[in-house]
Every structure is written in C-alpha cells, then in structure tokens.
Amino acid sequence: MKLSTDSYKGARDFYPEDKRLQKYLFGVMRAVCERYGYEEYDAPILEPTDLYLQKGNQEIINEQTYTFTDRGDRSVTMRTEMTPSVARMVAGKRQELGYPLRWYSIPQCWRYERTQRGRGREFYQLNVDIFGDASIEADVEAIRIADDIMKDYGASADMYDIRVSSRELLRELLRQHGFDSTMESTITSVLDSYRKPSFDKKRTKLDQDSQTKLIELLDYIQQEDVLQLESGKRLASIIDVLEKQDVKVTLDPTITRGFDYYTGMVFEVFDTHPDNNRSMYGGGRYDNLLEAFGAEPLPTVGFGMGDHTLQCFLELHELVPALQSPTEVYVIAIGQEAVTASQVATELRSKNINTALDSTGRKLEKCIKTADKKSIPFVLFVGETERKENRYTLRRLSTGEEVKGPVDELAQVVFEG
Amino acid sequence: MKLSTDSYKGARDFYPEDKRLQKYLFGVMRAVCERYGYEEYDAPILEPTDLYLQKGNQEIINEQTYTFTDRGDRSVTMRTEMTPSVARMVAGKRQELGYPLRWYSIPQCWRYERTQRGRGREFYQLNVDIFGDASIEADVEAIRIADDIMKDYGASADMYDIRVSSRELLRELLRQHGFDSTMESTITSVLDSYRKPSFDKKRTKLDQDSQTKLIELLDYIQQEDVLQLESGKRLASIIDVLEKQDVKVTLDPTITRGFDYYTGMVFEVFDTHPDNNRSMYGGGRYDNLLEAFGAEPLPTVGFGMGDHTLQCFLELHELVPALQSPTEVYVIAIGQEAVTASQVATELRSKNINTALDSTGRKLEKCIKTADKKSIPFVLFVGETERKENRYTLRRLSTGEEVKGPVDELAQVVFEG
Numbered sequence: 001m002k003l004s005t006d007s008y009k010g011a012r013d014f015y016p017e018d019k020r021l022q023k024y025l026f027g028v029m030r031a032v033c034e035r036y037g038y039e040e041y042d043a044p045i046l047e048p049t050d051l052y053l054q055k056g057n058q059e060i061i062n063e064q065t066y067t068f069t070d071r072g073d074r075s076v077t078m079r080t081e082m083t084p085s086v087a088r089m090v091a092g093k094r095q096e097l098g099y100p101l102r103w104y105s106i107p108q109c110w111r112y113e114r115t116q117r118g119r120g121r122e123f124y125q126l127n128v129d130i131f132g133d134a135s136i137e138a139d140v141e142a143i144r145i146a147d148d149i150m151k152d153y154g155a156s157a158d159m160y161d162i163r164v165s166s167r168e169l170l171r172e173l174l175r176q177h178g179f180d181s182t183m184e185s186t187i188t189s190v191l192d193s194y195r196k197p198s199f200d201k202k203r204t205k206l207d208q209d210s211q212t213k214l215i216e217l218l219d220y221i222q223q224e225d226v227l228q229l230e231s232g233k234r235l236a237s238i239i240d241v242l243e244k245q246d247v248k249v250t251l252d253p254t255i256t257r258g259f260d261y262y263t264g265m266v267f268e269v270f271d272t273h274p275d276n277n278r279s280m281y282g283g284g285r286y287d288n289l290l291e292a293f294g295a296e297p298l299p300t301v302g303f304g305m306g307d308h309t310l311q312c313f314l315e316l317h318e319l320v321p322a323l324q325s326p327t328e329v330y331v332i333a334i335g336q337e338a339v340t341a342s343q344v345a346t347e348l349r350s351k352n353i354n355t356a357l358d359s360t361g362r363k364l365e366k367c368i369k370t371a372d373k374k375s376i377p378f379v380l381f382v383g384e385t386e387r388k389e390n391r392y393t394l395r396r397l398s399t400g401e402e403v404k405g406p407v408d409e410l411a412q413v414v415f416e417g
Numbered sequence: 418m419k420l421s422t423d424s425y426k427g428a429r430d431f432y433p434e435d436k437r438l439q440k441y442l443f444g445v446m447r448a449v450c451e452r453y454g455y456e457e458y459d460a461p462i463l464e465p466t467d468l469y470l471q472k473g474n475q476e477i478i479n480e481q482t483y484t485f486t487d488r489g490d491r492s493v494t495m496r497t498e499m500t501p502s503v504a505r506m507v508a509g510k511r512q513e514l515g516y517p518l519r520w521y522s523i524p525q526c527w528r529y530e531r532t533q534r535g536r537g538r539e540f541y542q543l544n545v546d547i548f549g550d551a552s553i554e555a556d557v558e559a560i561r562i563a564d565d566i567m568k569d570y571g572a573s574a575d576m577y578d579i580r581v582s583s584r585e586l587l588r589e590l591l592r593q594h595g596f597d598s599t600m601e602s603t604i605t606s607v608l609d610s611y612r613k614p615s616f617d618k619k620r621t622k623l624d625q626d627s628q629t630k631l632i633e634l635l636d637y638i639q640q641e642d643v644l645q646l647e648s649g650k651r652l653a654s655i656i657d658v659l660e661k662q663d664v665k666v667t668l669d670p671t672i673t674r675g676f677d678y679y680t681g682m683v684f685e686v687f688d689t690h691p692d693n694n695r696s697m698y699g700g701g702r703y704d705n706l707l708e709a710f711g712a713e714p715l716p717t718v719g720f721g722m723g724d725h726t727l728q729c730f731l732e733l734h735e736l737v738p739a740l741q742s743p744t745e746v747y748v749i750a751i752g753q754e755a756v757t758a759s760q761v762a763t764e765l766r767s768k769n770i771n772t773a774l775d776s777t778g779r780k781l782e783k784c785i786k787t788a789d790k791k792s793i794p795f796v797l798f799v800g801e802t803e804r805k806e807n808r809y810t811l812r813r814l815s816t817g818e819e820v821k822g823p824v825d826e827l828a829q830v831v832f833e834g
Contacts, residue, residue, distance in 0.1 A: 002711040003467060005509030008493060011461035013506050016520065019457045035766045037744040037773020039791070040436045044428035044539060045462065045525070046483075046495075050420060066463075068485030071529045076425060078463075089430050092422030098790030102744075102773055103433065108462070112488045122461060137755050137776040245759070294419040327454040327519075338554050342662070349452045356454020356519055359554040373515030374456070 010113075010121030016374075020323045022124075025307060025314075026106050029126045032149045033104040036141065038128060041103050043085035045110075049075040051084045054292045064111040078110040082127040082304070083261075083289070090131055091293035099132030099298075120308065128283075129302030139238045139265045140245070142283060142301045146269055147247045149305070154319045160280070163252035164239065164267040167284070170256060172231040177217040179210070185260055187214065194218075194254040195270075195279065221253040238265055261286045265301065271309075273316050280313055281305040326354055328414055329394075330371035333359040334383035341382040344392065344407055348380075351411045372397055378414055427530075427538030433791075437740045439541075442724060442731075443523050446543045449566045450521040453558065455545060458520050460502035462527075466492040468501045471709045481528040495527040499544040499721070500678075500706070507548055508710035516549030516715075537725065545700075546719030556655045556682045557662070559700060559718045563686055564664045566722070571736045577697070580669035581656065581684040584701070587673060589648035594634040596627070602677055604631065611671040612687075612696065638670040655682055678703045682718065688726075690733050697730055698722040743771055745831055746811075747788035750776040751800035758799040761809065761824055765797075768828045789814055795831055 007013045014022060030040070049067055066078035079085060082105055090097065105127050112121060128145055130138045143162060150160055170188065179187055190206065193199045203211060220226075227236040235251075242249050249267070257266040264285030271280050283303020290298050314320045329348055333341030338359040348355040356376065358367045364381075371379045381393045394410040395402045403413050424430045431439060447457070466484055483495035496502060499522055507514065522544050529538060545562055547555045560579060567577055587605065596604055607623065610616045620628060637643075644653040652668075659666050666684070674683040681702030688697050700720020707715050731737045746765055750758030755776040765772040773793065775784045781798075788796045798810045811827040812819045820830050 003471065003505070003709045004465070005505050005710055005712075006465075007505070008461050008463045008465055009489070009491070011463060013461070013509075014459035015506065015510070016456035016458050019459055022459075023457070034743045034771045035769075037747070037771060037793075039433035039743065040440070041433050042431035042436055042439075044425050044430070046425045046428060046527070046539075048421070048423075048425055054420065063488075066485075066487065068483075070483065071480075072426070074426070088420070088422050088424070089432065092430075093432070098787040100775065100777060100787070110463070122463075133777055135755070135776050135778070137750075137759065137774070140759075141774070241756075244756075245763070292420045293422055295422075326451045326456065330454070338552070339658075339661075342554065342557075346662070352452075354451045354454060357554070357558070358517065359552055360517060360550055361552070370515040370517070376454075 008121075010115040012120060012122065016325075017323075020325075021311075021320065022307070024321065024323055025310060026124075026126075028152045029104075029106060029149060029305070032145060032152055033126075033128055035148075036102065036145055038102040038104040038145075041086070041089065041105050042107065043079070043082070043089060043105075045079050045108060046076045047079060047085055047088075049077045051088060052077050052080065054084070064113055066110050066112060079107060080109055080111050082107045082109070082125065083286075086127065086129060087289045088293065090298065091290045091295040094290065094295040094298075097131075100138070101129075101131040103131070104128045124307040126305040126307075127302065128304075129300055131289075131298050131300045133301070134287075134299035136234060136238050136241065138299075138301045139285060140241045142303055143238075143242060143249065143267055144245065144247055146267070146281075146283070146303055146305070150269070153310075153314060154321075155313075155317065157248055159272055159317050160313070161270045161272050162247070162249045162267055163255050163270060164235065164249050164265065165251065165253045165255040166231070166235040166265045167256075167262050168231040168264060169226060169229065169235055169253060172229055173217060173221065173226065173253060177213045177220070179213060183210065186210075188256045188260075189258055190214065191254050192256045192258040218254070226253055227251065235265060255282070257282055257284050261288065263287045267303070271313050271316070273313075276312060276316050280309040324377065325375045327356050327374065327376045328353050328378060329355045330367075330374075330376045330379045331355055331357045332364065332367045332371075332379055332381050333357070333361070334364060334381060334386075335361075337382045337384060337387055340387045344380065344382050347407045348411060348414075353411060353414050368395075368397070377417075380410060425538075427532040429537060429539065433742075434740075437742075438728075438737065439724070441738065441740055442727060443541075443543075445569045446521075446523060446566060446722070449562060449569055450543075450545055452565070453519065453562055455519040455521040455562075458503070458506065458522050459524065460496070460499070460506060460522075462496050462525065463493045464496060464502060464505075466494045468505060469494050469497065471501070481530055483527050483529060496524060497526055497528050499524045499526070499542065500703075503544065503546060504706045505710065507715065508707045508712040511707065511712040511715075514548075517555070518546075518548040520548070521545045541724040543722040543724075544719065545721075546717055548706075548715050548717045550718070551704075551716035553651060553655050553658065555716075555718045556702060557658045559720055560655075560659060560666065560684055561662065561664055563684070563698075563700070563720055563722070567686070570727075570731060571738075572730075572734065574665055576689055576734050577730075578687045578689050579664070579666045579684055580672050580687060581652065581666050581682065582668065582670045582672040583648070583652045583682045584673075584679050585648040585681060586643060586646065586652055586670060589646055590634060590638065590643065590670060594630045594637070596630060600627065603627075605673045605677075606675055607631065608671050609673045609675040635671070643670055644668065652682060672699070674699055674701050676703075678705065680704045684720070688730050688733070690730075693729060693733050697726045741794065742792045744773050744791065744793045745770050745795060746772045747784075747791075747793045747796045748772055748774045749781065749784045749788075749796055749798050750774070750778070751781060751798060751803075752778075754799045754801060754804055757804045761797065761799050764824045765828060765831075770828060770831050785812075785814070794834075797827060 262284045266284035268279040268282030285301040287299045331345045345357040679701045683701035685696040685699030702718040704716045748762045762772045762774040
C-alpha cells in the first residue's frame with residue numbers, strides 16, 4: 001500500500017517558507033510582549049477533560065473538542081484555548097507567584113470544526129494576560145499591546161478598528177431594557193454575533209418580547225451617550241487614557257465577547273478592509289478565573305490573537321514582508337575541492353555567517369539553482385584555481401555581481417549585505 | 418467540585434523560569450543548525466495513524482502511542498517522532514524541492530510510557546536532516562553539528578563521547594559470524610542494548626547457538642581492526658575527515674540505533690559522567706525513507722536530540738547558565754503618578770528597553786519585591802517629586818546602587834548593563 005503524503009485534514013504542514021513566515025509573525029508578538037515586560041510560559045497540549053467541563057463555550061465542549069481516553073483510562077482533551085490551562089497554572093502557584101504577573105504564550109490549539117478560509121482544525125493563538133492588577137492601567141495596557149502589535153506589523157490606523165465596551169455597562173443596559181439575569185447569557189451571545197452573518201438567525205430564535213426589547217436596546221445605544229451611565233464611568237476613563245496615549249478606540253456596546261467569564265472591559269479588533277470587515281481578535285477583563293480551582297480570586301485582563309485571521313489581514317493589506325533565508329552563503333565545492341570548501345565554510349561560520357556547504361559534486365549550474373531556490377543571497381565557489389590562489393569568488397545572486405578575494409574580504413561583503 | 422491544578426500526568430507545565438531555560442536550550446540548537454545553513458520546518462502534532470503503521474519500532478506503535486478516532490471517524494495518532502512526518506512532507510514535494518535539503522525542527526512528541534527520570538510522556542526533540550546528499554561530507558556534517566551543539570552548550574570534549582559505526586559494517590560482521598538475514602533485525606536490536614541494563618535480558622532470550630555467535634562477534638570487534646573490512650572503508654573515511662576537523666569520535670561496532678530504517682553510518686552521543694554514563698542521542702544515514710510513499714529514493718542522514726536527556730546532561734555537568742528575565746526595567750508608580758509612570762515606561766520602550774509598569778499603588782517595598790522575584794535587574798521610581806524635577810531614580814537590585822537623572826541618562830545606564 002502506498003501511503004498518502006497529505007497532512008491530517010485541517011492541519012498545516014510548515015515547509016521552510018511557511019515556517020519563516022510563522023517565525024516572523026511570532027517574532028513580532030514576542031518582541032511587543034517582552035517590550036511591555038511580559039514573560040513567556042507554556043502548558044501541555046493535552047489537558048484532563050475536566051478542565052474544560054467548567055465554564056466556557058458549550059458548543060466547543062460538546063461538539064468541537066478532540067477528546068479521548070488514554071491508555072491509563074483518563075479522559076484527556078487537546079487544548080482548545082489557553083485560558084483554562086493558564087488559570088490552572090496560576091491557581092497551582094497562587095501564593096508563590098509575584099503579582100502583577102505579566103504572562104504571554106503562543107500555544108497551538110485544536111478544534112474539530114468544518115474547515116474553511118481562515119479556520120483550520122489547528123491554530124496558534126497569542127495569549128497575553130496581566131494577573132493581579134485591578135487598575136484601569138491594566139485594561140489600558142492590554143489594548144495598547146494589541147495596538148502596538150498591529151503597528152509593528154506595519155498596519156496603519158485606518159486598517160483596523162479597536163471597538164471597546166464593558167460587561168458592567170452591558171449588564172446595566174440589559175436591566176434597563178427589561179432583561180432579567182436569567183436572560184443575560186442568551187442576549188450576550190446574540191449581541192456577540194451583531195456584526196456576524198449569524199445575527200439574524202440568532203435574533204429570530206428569541207421570543208417576540210425579547211426581540212422587541214433587543215431592538216429598543218440597539219436603538220438606545222445608537223442615540224445615547226452610554227458612557228454617562230454609572231456603569232460607563234470606568235470604561236470612559238479607559239477610553240480617555242488610551243486617547244491621551246494616541247491609541248484610537250471606538251465605543252461599541254454591542255461588543256460582548258461571547259464567553260461567560262468576562263466581567264469588565266471587553267474589546268475586539270476589526271479589520272476595516274471592505275473584503276474582510278470582521279472581528280479578528282479580542283479580549284477583556286475576567287476576574288473570576290481561579291474560582292473553579294478554589295483559589296483566592298485574582299483580577300485579570302488579557303486577550304487572544306489567532307494566527308489564521310492575522311495572516312488573512314496581513315495578506316489583504318499587503319503587509320507580509322519579503323522574508324529571506326536564514327542562510328547567507330552557499331559554498332559550492334567544484335571538482336575534488338570538498339576539503340577546502342569545508343574549511344572555507346567553517347571559517348565563514350566562525351565569523352557568524354550562516355553557511356551551507358554543497359559538496360554533492362553536481363554541475364555548477366545545478367548547485368547555483370539550488371541556492372537560488374532557497375533564496376540564499378550569496379554563493380561562493382571553491383575550485384582548484386581558487387584554492388591555489390587562496391582567492392575565492394563570491395556571487396550575489398540577485399544581481400549576478402561578483403567579487404574575488406580571500407575569505408576575510410568576502411565575509412566583509414556579506415556583512416554589508 | 419474543586420478542579421485539580423495538576424497538569425496531565427507525565428506532561429510539563431512551563432512557568433516563565435522553565436520556559437526561559439527551554440528558550441535557551443532551543444536557541445542554541447537553532448543557532449547551530451542555522452549556522453550550517455539548515456532551515457526550520459514543522460508538521461502537525463496529529464498525524465493519520467497509517468503513517469506510523471509502516472516501518473518502525475513495534476513496541477512504540479502497539480503500546481506507546483496516543484491513538485484515537487476523530488469525530489469524522491479517522492484514526493489519528495499524536496506524533497511519537499518526527500521522521501515519519503518529515504518523510505511525508507518531503508515525499509509530498511519530492512520534485513519541487515531543491516536538493517540537498519537541509520532541514521531542522523524541534524517538535525514536541527508524545528509517548529505513553531512509564532514516567533521516570535529524564536523521560537515523561539511528552540518531550541521535545543531536535544531533528545536535523547540533510548536530504549539528497551549521498552557524499553561522506555553529509556555524514557560528517559551531521560556529526561559535526563551534533564558536536565558543535567555540545568560545544569555551544571559549553572561542554573568540553575571529556576564530558577561526552579561520540580561513538581560511530583555503520584550498518585554496512587554491521588551486516589558484514591553478522592554474515593561473517595553466521596547470522597543470516599532473517600536474524601539481522603533481532604541481533605541489531607540486542608546489540609542496540611549493549612550498554613543498557615536490558616542487554617543481559619535480551620541476550621539470554623536468544624537461542625544457545627545465537628548467544629555463542631554473539632559472544633564471538635563481540636570478541637572479534639574488540640580484537641580486530643574492523644575498519645580494514647571492505648564494508649568499513651566508508652566509515653574509515655568519515656572518521657578520518659572528522660579527525661582532520663578536530664571532531665573526536667570513537668569507533669564502536671555495537672552502536673546500531675535500534676530502528677530498522679538505518680542503512681549506513683550510525684552514531685550515538687554518550688554522557689561520560691559516571692552518574693549518567695549512557696547514550697543521550699544519535700542518528701545516522703537512512704536512504705529508503707520515502708519508499709512507503711512510492712516516491713523516488715533520497716539519500717538522507719540526520720539525528721534527533723531529546724530535551725530531557727540534554728537537560729539532565731547540562732545539570733549534571735553544571736552547564737546551565739544563570740538566565741535573566743527578558744524584562745530589563747520595572748517602573749513603579751508612587752502615589753497618583755500612574756500617568757507619568759506610563760509615559761516614562763513608553764519612553765524606555767521606544768529605546769528598545771523591555772519595561773514593565775507597576776501602577777498597582779501598593780506599598781513600594783511590595784513592588785520592589787515583585788521585581789526581585791522576577792529577576793528583573795533594575796527598578797525605576799516615579800513619584801511626585803521625581804515628576805516635578807523630571808529626574809527619576811534607577812536602582813540596580815543586585816547591589817542596591819542608585820542613579821538619579823532624566824530618562825535619557827537612565828536608559829544609558831540600563832544599556833551598559
């Protein structure tokens with residue numbers, strides 16, 4: 001039987017050129033997070049299933065997890081999101097850790113979903129959280145980091161829109177419009193789809209009375225300055241501080257962030273491109289995170305950012321940079337010069353130049369083609385004449401331009417780029 | 418019910434200090450591989466189970482995999498090793514890729530094993546492979562990279578021993594001592610355990626005739642120069658070139674590398690420490706990698722290196738460096754100075770200084786303690802007096818030494834380290 005070369009459905013292979021892009025994407029995330037004093041952590045991709053049976057999105061738990069029984073009869077689930085794992089880790093060392101904790105991670109998560117554009121069965125998601133800081137500065141910081149990441153990818157302010165609201169405000173609005181606490185979760189979920197195609201379907205599932213109240217609520221928030229409400233004051237301060245720090249945000253009380261666990265400020269970052277006008281990612285404040293573990297409560301604010309939607313955004317706005325190979329020089333041994341070629345390669349490496357060595361003995365043109373295919377900027381030829389003269393030829397593949405000289409001099413050319 | 422804060426049995430949580438060590442370990446691997454012109458790739462952690470049902474270690478397949486059926490009724494297996502995945506990827510683009518390919522990856526792998534020292538249920542394993550190069554220079558390069566990695570961790574030549582042999586040589590030795598081809602796989606596996614506690618158990622399971630032949634074989638390789646054999650010539654050249662490049666290796670015909678797929682040179686790196694005198698990792702040449710996919714054969718040489726055994730080695734030889742926080746400055750807002758403190762932090766960040774901001778309003782001593790707990794080297798105080806004078810205090814936590822000045826000057830102190 002011949003084995004298939006396809007990867008598992010909905011999961012991606014990362015060939016070097018794909019991995020190079022991923023390293024760039026993750027590199028920007030890491031740089032911004034660390035600039036704000038966040039430290040990276042990680043957790044196992046397999047978790048006890050119990051961890052996901054608490055609060056959360058029921059649809060994901062019941063229909064979308066990769067859950068199975070291990071050989072020791074334990075039910076395990078492949079990570080669907082990082083929040084339960086990080087809550088577990090923080091609860092496990094609740095007393096030992098120094099607060100506020102600033103933590104980030106870029107875990108891979110798995111969900112069994114219908115595969116579609118911008119959504120596979122696995123994705124990576126940057127998670128950024130500040131634990132143990134109830135101040136509005138922490139809310140501000142989460143949004144600033146999200147904003148800085150967009151800017152560091154080269155996005156300009158008109159390409160995306162950060163929409164903010166808060167759960168306190170939402171609760172007051174719901175009460176004001178006659179929804180009691182039993183309806184809170186349902187209406188929150190309907191509002192969460194306000195800018196999604198599923199909104200009408202979700203809305204019309206409500207009873208007639210709720211539909212009427214919902215329309216009144218939507219009218220109200222369009223016409224009134226909700227920040228004047230008692231519950232809007234904290235949100236008003238957050239928006240005010242952000243504006244002073246040149247971070248543009250839009251108040252939007254329809255932003256709820258689906259999940260039940262949010263307790264305060266919530267935000268979502270939208271792509272403004274007409275072909276992709278949708279929410280890309282978001283986050284907010286969730287102060288009851290450790291409850292399920294019986295640990296002392298901890299005020300927390302954070303966000304998650306998936307790699308699929310990010311990549312769509314960057315491609316659509318033409319923000320993906322041309323990425324070069326990490327290899328700088330391709331040394332080609334001509335004829336029987338493998339030993340000298342190896343010495344030359346070693347010398348270049350000792351000068352911190354990433355150098356691949358081709359001692360396959362193939363035709364020169366074939367070797368050059370290989371270097372070109374890998375987008376390696378320089379090739380260096382080592383033949384008998386070169387060895388005898390101790391002068392080698394360095395060719396820049398983009399222009400065909402050549403320099404001849406001892407290794408030292410050629411290394412200098414490579415350094416200069 | 419109170420949820421447990423334990424991670425899944427046999428799997429590790431990486432708190433920031435653990436992740437910092439991992440980043441150091443992987444950073445060295447990446448730097449050495451890229452120095453030799455290797456490019457990073459990755460594959461999904463879930464693979465179709467069929468991929469593992471071909472050649473390989475039967476024990477792992479039958480008893481040690483995490484295998485389950487997905488919601489679409491496909492049998493999937495969590496990656497146990499990277500080789501089947503990389504073979505799949507290369508076979509999938511057999512004609513498009515430019516050879517020789519130099520690829521590396523640091524995937525996480527899962528095996529359901531009894532948990533013990535240096536062995537959990539998940540581990541990371543550096544995989545380094547050169548595809549499409551049949552020359553002895555490729556064999557040499559694989560061993561040189563393994564050697565360079567050890568040196569880059571600070572290991573001296575007496576701390577480890579690279580033992581080499583080859584499957585061609587092994588086959589000639591087996592034939593010479595009367596083992597026919599049906600016994601090859603069995604004896605290869607017994608020899609693989611020669612330096613392990615399981616050797617006696619495995620050996621005594623053989624019939625009396627095979628046991629006698631095996632003893633004769635072991636005597637023979639101790640007394641004779643096996644490199645003089647016809648099948649030893651290629652290995653002799655590899656050893657010769659390595660010696661000329663100052664890489665110390667030991668010939669050891671008992672090295673076989675268990676797996677059936679090796680076809681040529683094989684090597685293992687041993688820890689020489691008396692408390693841990695065992696094989697840490699290894700690799701070799703395996704030229705029939707793509708057979709199962711019906712793709713054109715491709716000469717390949719590579720190795721894998723697990724993170725557990727590496728970490729044991731570094732700890733035992735006291736080679737784990739003291740690792741600092743990526744955060745350089747901890748800005749503390751005193752009293753009502755959150756706005757100014759935030760401006761100071763922004764200014765430091767704009768100078769590429771990783772800066773965390775503490776605007777919790779806690780007692781100063783508590784804030785300093787937090788910075789210290791996170792091994793952040795500097796704290797910077799922002800109070801009312803400081804703001805009015807536009808001069809702030811920077812304290813180096815290790816010595817208690819303080820400097821007062823505008824942000825520009827303090828940034829300079831941080832740069833100087």
